[in-house]
Amino acid sequence: MAKQPEAERTAQPEEIVQIMSEIAAKSRALVEDFLVRQKLADAQNAAINPNAIGGAFLELMQQLMARPFELAQAQFELWQDYLRLWQSTTQRLLGGEAEPVIVPERSDRRFKDPAWSENVLFDFVKQSYLLASRFLVQTVSETQGLDPKTRQKVEFYTRQFVDALAPTNFVLTNPEVLKTTLETRGENLLRGLKNMLDDLERGRGRLAIKMTDYEAFEVGRNIATTPGKVVYQNDLMQLIQYEPATAEVYKKPLMIVPPWINKYYILDLQPQNSFIKFCVDQGFTTFVISWVNPDERLAHKSFEHYMLEGPLAALDAIEKATGERQSNAIGYCLGGTLMASTLAWMKAKKDRRIGAVTFFTTLVDFKDPGELGVFIDEEQLATLEEIMARRGYLDGAEMATTFNLLRANDLVWSFVVNNYLMGKEPFPFDLLYWNSDSTRMPAAMHSFYLRKCYHENKLVEPGGICLAGVPIDLRAIDVPAYIVSTREDHIAPWKSTYAATQLYRGERRFVLAGSGHIAGIVNPPASGKYGYWTNDELPPDPEAWLAGATHHKGSWWNDWASWMAARSGPKVPARRPGEGGLPVLEDAPGSYVRVKAS
Secondary structure: OOOOOOOOOOOOHHHHHHHHHHHHHHHHHHHHHHHHHHHHOOOOOOOOOHHHHHHHHHHHHHHHHOOHHHHHHHHHHHHHHHHHHHHHHHHHHOOOOOOOOOOOOOOOOOOOOOHHHHOHHHHHHHHHHHHHHHHHHHHHHOOOOOOHHHHHHHHHHHHHHHHHOOHHHOHHHOHHHHHHHHHHOOHHHHHHHHHHHHHHHHOOOOOOOOOOOHHHOOEOOOEOOOOEEEEEEOOOEEEEEEOOOOOEEEOOOEEEEOOOOOOHHHHOOOHHHOHHHHHHHOOOOEEEEEEOOOOHHHOOOOHHHHHHHHHHHHHHHHHHHHOOOOEEEEEEOHHHHHHHHHHHHHHHOOOOOEEEEEEEOOOOOOOOOHHHHHHOOHHHHHHHHHHHHHHOEEOHHHHHHHHHHOOHHHHHHHHHHHHHHOOOOOOOOHHHHHHHOOOOEEHHHHHHHHHHHHHOOOOOOOOOOEEOOEEOOHHHOOOOEEEEEEOOOOOOOHHHHHHHHHOOOOOEEEEEEOOOOOOOOOOOHHHOOOOEEEOOOOOOOHHHHHHOOEEEOOOOHHHHHHHHHOOOOOEEEOOOOOOOOOOOOEEOOOOHHHOOOO
16 A cells, blocks of 8 residues: 555554653653753843833834834834735635735745735735734834844844744644644644654754754765865864865965864865855865864863964965965854954065965854844843853854854744644755754854944954954055955845955955855855855945945856965976875864764
């Protein structure tokens, strides 16, 4: 007999008994564990201070009460919208046609099921929600008298509230879930409850939503597989040298400095989307820093430790491995912030070992850091520092929660619907596997980074920051710089990253890629996606730059490869790991990248 499709198959009694037994056993263990942990827990999410949120909304309410006419006008307009909705719904119920009062944005995938438009009741629920959410968001955003920080905070958390209450997140108001529940006689909800308990168990009392099939991937087996060797290591990093893919390579080696907020293999997921493999195939002798996943033993490691034991130590090792005094470099996100700081430090020390540099989605002027600024004020920093002081680090799960909240519909609520309401398993997806492979942050480093960069914006000030006893000035950086940002970046907004073009003194090329912080960077030429913009002029206003920019189809990778090749010297015979002055320590991807955050 052919196996019934999962969505149509009815749960058998023995399956229901088995599922309920598992749920009962896990529930008891989880409750006991949860009660014990509550006595010891610092907080479920150190990045969010309820008092700071409450203060922001109190200020909002005071401003609203001071302008009762404007609030009444907004409420009257909402009431008019609802009258129009009731009229159009009544017209449809009587068999007529009616234009919708409001429709979802084209990028909103929550309402893609046809029933949201075809069924009059669900269409009414959808439009009611959209009208209410628009009212709340607009009321907050248009309230006068709020300082920018408070406005950003209340807008962000209002959107979180609105997203959480979407009808798609509930069984009785989601037509797709309701249909599946009726077809399977509730088996989807039983499976969903089991999935939720599995997530609670994996998170040890914290809801760690499963975003992909974790068994489908393994570092070194089917991701992070570009052949290479670890040729150097210290407390903070392992340095990987990759096997050449060409008989000749460019003279200057290429050093990649990834962020340590996540693991380096975002640039080496699978062969078809690996930027590292692309670099090797282009003839670059490629090295990458693989940062350690720190614990309390490295609590004292500061930002300057990451500079001294990261790119500076890597440059020493690369010279020993290849015999080359000068290298080129790439810095990604926080790795780019470190690389800019390092270049300014090297300039002050008259160290010319970097010939050209590339920055991926890198903030150096934190005046407008985007929505991450919501989590950074004096009150929240004090709470965070207190917790990090006790632990010695910021837990990776808390960092992951913060970043996921920036795109809650995509990275939280879509999985709640799929995993818990539909009772399905998430699809295997290499990028989401990487996203779930979180890392910890040493207390000293992270406190310095959040305070000096995000909160005080000292990095952009000449002499505002001292590293290893040296005041640094980003305006002294004069090496050729290729700066690539992404148009939909929610972590490093492109208009803020563009500020670097007005700081550096050397040759500069700014490229704006399509998509976001990850997809816009991990965009191989074969994908044919997104496109990018270039403009040889660098006016102070980023909008003026974009207005004069030329759009190109496909990936920016080839544009970068041509730019970097022209600054990498002549071709020389390929170098292999272990043939120079450094012995092979172990095969890539190395042992540091395999350490889990919890």
